[in-house]
Amino acid sequence: MRDFRHDHSALALNTATLGHNVEGQGAGWPVERVIDACAERGFGGIVFWRREIGKNAVAIGRRARAAGLAVAGLCRTPFLVGPLALRPLATLMDDFHASIDMAAALEAPVLTIVVGGVEPETKGMADSLKRVGERVAAAAPYAAERGVRLALEPLHPVYGGDRSCLVTVRDALDLCDWIDSANVGIAVDVYHVWWDTMLADQLRRAGRHRILGYHLCDWLAETRDVLLDRGMMGDGVADLKAIRAAVEGAGYDGVCEVEIFSAGNWWKRDPGEVLDVCVERFRSVC
């Protein structure tokens, strides 16, 4: 297990931590200012959201790398199934391709997939997961041609209805097995998986080539808003060191991406302070 006590070069910022994934939230810093603030503090990487990038993907990617930051990924594809998915399917797949194009232009090696919830007029997970598999399999060659890997991110089961019919690492790996493309793997986010006692076993099953991202935050014991009340590392009940041991035990040696949705707390603070706390907590409790 890597020792981060005196080295946070593996730390990456997911810009959602500053509220930049939601219109009107956070301090609203321009992306260039966020890049500089991360670089000044010695972050090793950054992960953007599509809404920040617009038509400037090539320039922003270059800007980040020039500042010394790896562009570690892009959030995210459209929902592929469920009540929030784009319709008709052709429109959805066009947007899926557009997200791949943006990742390629940024030179981000990984595009995160949040799959969407239970398909209308169906019950349970099975039908929806099957459609997710078909749609990811259909897009995987397009992504591979552009040097982009697709990371299926299982979300916490609380999102099962509307945002993600994919809720465990086990199900995500079953889906990877079914899709069977070298550029399709998983992203592991503490918020979504901390409760899962099968996690370490499933990560061993995944192996290093299928773990495409590791996301940090914490689960607050008394979480009430399950969308926008994530905790800073150390403030919750997730066993962060045990989870990282399992992730790294499976061979993962990439960046650790801090991604904290926190409308009531961290998004209201000065971004510089938030970044400083990320560094301190990364070194001490992750």
Added chain:
Amino acid sequence: MRDFRHDHSALALNTATLGHNVEGQGAGWPVERVIDACAERGFGGIVFWRREIGKNAVAIGRRARAAGLAVAGLCRTPFLVGPLALRPLATLMDDFHASIDMAAALEAPVLTIVVGGVEPETKGMADSLKRVGERVAAAAPYAAERGVRLALEPLHPVYGGDRSCLVTVRDALDLCDWIDSANVGIAVDVYHVWWDTMLADQLRRAGRHRILGYHLCDWLAETRDVLLDRGMMGDGVADLKAIRAAVEGAGYDGVCEVEIFSAGNWWKRDPGEVLDVCVERFRSVC
């Protein structure tokens, strides 16, 4: 699989469906009126909460049976671990025993255990689950002497922080294996397990003697209040027939207990209407 289309004698009411688990909620009917309303509609059983029973357990149990209702269970033990658990441990165990005494006085064959969340000053599930196992094992003989079975109920992972470090049927069965008492099993609640693609396999592992209860409601696709916004059967995305097929496939042939926490909808309606809808949905979609 049983055919309920023309027979709802396996339907039981958990009185939480009328808001009776929370002070000031629901229509506030006396327990005798609830019993009569269920009996009139042909319910086969009823499950009470401790706060309704007070010192009248023997009389209420007799009253229910005289009306033709089985007293199928009692909700519930105190939280055994986590931030909401009683302290010190002696006080907690006294209350655990008091809940067993009440179940025995009601002649309720099953007492539900909601285990509580992550123990303060610990991280992750492992330490807390171990303490749950120790505390249930300590109380199991006391319950066995009084003819009471203890049903470990895994709750949805959204409650992992504060209300239940036990979040899957798999973990509940692991705990049963460890406790190794004939009167300790599990309760299966649709709300908590609907997302779990391992459910059918784990229920087969459980077998008929360890499934001590089956609870019905539904998961609303856009659930926001994860405590008090459960759906009526048929209004959500849970695959109710598939789940019951798995429960009965494992050998369960007991009552199906409707338990809907719904402060914003069902608790505001006339209880007679709620019970009528329960019967109709039980016959048509469960």
